[in-house]
Amino acid sequence: MSALATNLEKLDGYLARFRETGIKHRIGGKDCDGSAGTFQSTSPVNKTVICDVARGDASDIDAAARAAKDAFPAWRDMPALERKKILIRIAEGIEARAEEIALCECWDTGQALRFMSKAAIRGAENFRYFADQVTSARDGKQLQSPTLMNVTTRVPIGPVGVITPWNTPFMLSTWKIAPALAAGCTVVHKPAELSPLSARILVEIAEEAGLPPGVWNMVNGFGEDAGKALCEHRAIKAIAFVGESSTGSLIQKQGADTLKRCHLELGGKNPVIVFDDADLDRALDAVIFMIYSINGERCTSSSRLLVQDSIREEFEARLIARVNNIKVGNPLDPETVIGPLVGEEHFNKVTSYFDIAKEGGATIAAGGVTVGDEGYFVRPTLFTGANNQMRIAQEEIFGPVLTSIPFSTEEEALEIANDTDYGLTGYLWTNDLQRSLRFTEKLEAGMIWVNSENVRHLPTPFGGVKASGIGRDGGDWSFEFYMEQKHIGFATGEHRIPRLGA
Numbered sequence: 001m002s003a004l005a006t007n008l009e010k011l012d013g014y015l016a017r018f019r020e021t022g023i024k025h026r027i028g029g030k031d032c033d034g035s036a037g038t039f040q041s042t043s044p045v046n047k048t049v050i051c052d053v054a055r056g057d058a059s060d061i062d063a064a065a066r067a068a069k070d071a072f073p074a075w076r077d078m079p080a081l082e083r084k085k086i087l088i089r090i091a092e093g094i095e096a097r098a099e100e101i102a103l104c105e106c107w108d109t110g111q112a113l114r115f116m117s118k119a120a121i122r123g124a125e126n127f128r129y130f131a132d133q134v135t136s137a138r139d140g141k142q143l144q145s146p147t148l149m150n151v152t153t154r155v156p157i158g159p160v161g162v163i164t165p166w167n168t169p170f171m172l173s174t175w176k177i178a179p180a181l182a183a184g185c186t187v188v189h190k191p192a193e194l195s196p197l198s199a200r201i202l203v204e205i206a207e208e209a210g211l212p213p214g215v216w217n218m219v220n221g222f223g224e225d226a227g228k229a230l231c232e233h234r235a236i237k238a239i240a241f242v243g244e245s246s247t248g249s250l251i252q253k254q255g256a257d258t259l260k261r262c263h264l265e266l267g268g269k270n271p272v273i274v275f276d277d278a279d280l281d282r283a284l285d286a287v288i289f290m291i292y293s294i295n296g297e298r299c300t301s302s303s304r305l306l307v308q309d310s311i312r313e314e315f316e317a318r319l320i321a322r323v324n325n326i327k328v329g330n331p332l333d334p335e336t337v338i339g340p341l342v343g344e345e346h347f348n349k350v351t352s353y354f355d356i357a358k359e360g361g362a363t364i365a366a367g368g369v370t371v372g373d374e375g376y377f378v379r380p381t382l383f384t385g386a387n388n389q390m391r392i393a394q395e396e397i398f399g400p401v402l403t404s405i406p407f408s409t410e411e412e413a414l415e416i417a418n419d420t421d422y423g424l425t426g427y428l429w430t431n432d433l434q435r436s437l438r439f440t441e442k443l444e445a446g447m448i449w450v451n452s453e454n455v456r457h458l459p460t461p462f463g464g465v466k467a468s469g470i471g472r473d474g475g476d477w478s479f480e481f482y483m484e485q486k487h488i489g490f491a492t493g494e495h496r497i498p499r500l501g502a
Contacts, residue, residue, distance in 0.1 A: 007113065007332040011103045015050060022052035023196050025060055025220060026203045028067035029213025035059045036225065041196055044110040044340040044347075044376045045330060053196045056221035058229035061188065064217035065235040068159035068186040071214030076156050076184040080135045087131035087182060089209035094124040094174075097201060104197040105170055106331040110340035110376065113332055115294055116168075123174035123202075129458045130182035130478070137183055137479050140486075147495035154483040156184030157261065158237040161230040163190045163223075163251070165243045166342050167297040167398075170198035176240045177202075177216065179478035185238075189218045190230055192243075194343050196220050223247065231255045238481065241265065242299075244396070245422075245467045263471035263481045265299065265463060267396045268424030270445070271417040272302035275410075276311045278429035279451070284315065286453040287402075288322055290427065292380045295338055296400035297346075299468070300425045300447070300454050304393055305404040306413050312406045316365065316384055319404070323366040326380045338400055340375040347376035350399035353392055357383045360390040362403070388416045396422070410435060418444045424464035425454065446472075 001009075022038065024031035034054030041050045054060075075083070094101070098120035105116050140152035162176045169192060180187050191199035203218045219226055231239055231254035238261040241251050248264040255262055272290065274283045290302040307315050331339030341347045354368045367381030380400040383392050392403045407413040417426060426445040430436055436450050446464035449455065456462070459475035471481055 004330055004333040007103060010099070011107055011332065014100045014104055015107070018051040018197065018200075023054060023200050023220060025054045025056060025064070026200075026207075026216075026218040027060070027064045027214075028071075028217065029207060032060065032063070034220065036221065039193065039222075041108065041194075042343075043107050044342050045107060046374050047376075050108065050197070053193070053220050056190075056219040056226040058225065060219050060221070061190075061226055061229035061233060064188045064219050065159060065230075065233045067214040067217050068188050069235045071212060072156075072159055072186045075181075075186055075212060075215045078184075080137075083182070083184070084131045084134040086210050087127050087134065087178065090206050090211070091124040091127035091131065093205035093209050094120050094127065094202075097205065098124075101170055101198055101201055103332065104201065105195070106339065108195045108197045109166055109169065109342050110331055111168065111294060111297075112336045112339045113334055114337065116331075119168060119171045122171045125458070126171070126174040126178045130178040133179075133476075133479070134182045137483065145489075147492060148489040149492055151488045151490065153486050153488070154479065155486055157482055157484050159186045159188065159235055160238045160240060160482065161188050161190070161233075161236045163227055163230065163239065163241045163243070164192060164199070166192035166194040168294065169195040170202060172242050173199055173202055175473060176242070179473070180240070180482050181211075181215070183479050183482035185482050186214065187216045188230060188236060189216065190226050191218065191220060193220065193222050227251075228254055231260065232258065234258050237261065238263070240481070244398075245469075248469065261481070263473070264469045265471075265473065266424075266467060266469040267398070267422060268299045268301070268464065268468050269304060269394065269396055269420045269422045270300060270302050270425040270427070271304045271306050272427035273306040273407075273413050273417060273429065273439070274308065274311070274315065275413075275430040275432070275435070276308045277431050279431065280311065280315060282451070283429040284318055284322070286427065286429070287319065288326075290453050291402045292323070292326055292338060292400050295341060296380075297342065297398055301398075302425070302427050303397060303402060304388075304417075304420075305402055306407050306416055307404060308413070309406045309408050312404075316382075316404055320366045320382060323380050323382050323402075328371050328377055328379060338377075338380055340377045341399060342376070344376065346398070347378070350397055350401065351378060353395075353397050353401060354381070357386075357390075357392045357403075360386075360392060362386040362390060362392060365404075367400075388419050394420060410439065414439060414442055418442075421467040422464070423466035424468035425449070427453070
């Protein structure tokens with residue numbers, strides 16, 4: 001039996017319970033039907049129905065928010081070492097069900113197994129990392145003044161809302177929820193409607209690990225009803241959101257009346273700049289990996305290639321040959337690099353840029369075509385002959401689509417790189433140390449890698465500038481969002497107090 005056939009057989013076993021019972025909300029430790037009925041989750045691989053999913057509305061969100069509010073005091077006050085043990089058990093539960101998570105996520109989202117096989121492991125790493133930070137999360141400072149001993153501490157902000165996207169949904173859910181729990185917050189999680197499977201598995205793992213009922217609640221649904229209600233609910237003190245920039249703007253508006261704290265991890269149109277003095281073999285590998293892995297459906301993908309004109313022709317020729325050699329196919333096949341796009345609406349959006357590129361005067365040097373009609377498959381695509389004013393250079397396509405733009409000088413490269421509404425990541429390839437120092441200082445991006453693809457280190461800050469978001473994840477930056485600073489001043493003597501009206 002082939003590896004693909006074996007994986008399909010295993011998947012069928014994992015999906016059997018979802019087909020039988022559907023996916024319910026999880027509120028206060030109990031399964032709940034959706035007040036707005038159900039909707040169907042379908043696979044982008046072949047457009048077949050996976051299962052029915054509870055559809056939440058404002059009443060479901062209210063029930064989940066109340067459960068989170070009721071559970072908050074006990075979770076907040078639980079000894080740090082006890083909370084740490086629970087988070088570690090969650091990590092162990094994730095590792096035990098890694099295969100199930102990976103196969104379900106591939107079928108649910110279209111992501112290739114070669115990348116999603118590591119999603120569960122990364123999720124477990126997130127929980128282990130933040131478990132280790134639990135005991136120090138509330139640590140503060142002692143700041144002496146002439147009359148006071150000033151002490152700072154941090155306390156959890158309260159129940160929080162977490163809204164996660166359909167691209168790598170399992171890993172991103174752990175990335176947001178693990179630090180919230182470590183800080184002492186309770187959670188209402190609304191997963192993306194296109195990818196509900198792994199979110200259900202994750203909340204099950206958490207409760208089996210001993211997480212008390214109501215600490216982590218999950219409500220499925222759509223942004224216009226469940227998402228809006230979550231952002232507007234008075235009991236929810238903060239919203240952590242990953243998604244596109246226009247939705248992030250809407251979330252801020254919805255949370256404004258309750259003065260809700262918002263952490264927004266949004267889109268990108270990230271440049272990878274390749275100078276002629278770079279290690280071109282490694283640069284080529286990184287350019288290809290950062291746009292064609294994960295179906296190009298990630299905010300940190302390097303979707304604009306800025307290549308120095310002295311090497312452009314050779315670099316693009318090598319790039320075209322490699323892109324045409326990338327395997328598109330069933331995501332459960334270990335040999336597949338690119339699976340189907342997540343759904344029909346997104347498929348139509350991505351493929352619309354094939355005509356947009358041609359109408360704008362660019363050349364489709366590779367790809368630019370769909371594959372079959374069973375699912376939402378496209379060939380990895382490369383646009384050449386582009387300039388930065390074209391729509392393909394300014395708009396986030398969010399698929400396996402790369403736009404190549406030539407430049408002559410360092411100054412021109414910097415101008416092109418910064419000429420976008422976004423500012424999430426940047427990738428710089430050069431062996432000139434002084435140039436890398438100059439360039440990274442002026443590049444408008446929250447995260448920059450020099451002579452490297454995106455390699456995440458959990459203690460470092462993750463986030464963007466401009467339309468790419470507000471706030472930072474990672475290390476202590478996560479706790480800055482999920483916790484409030486508190487100052488207490490202790491008088492060290494009997495200093496003079498003004499005696500008004502004496």
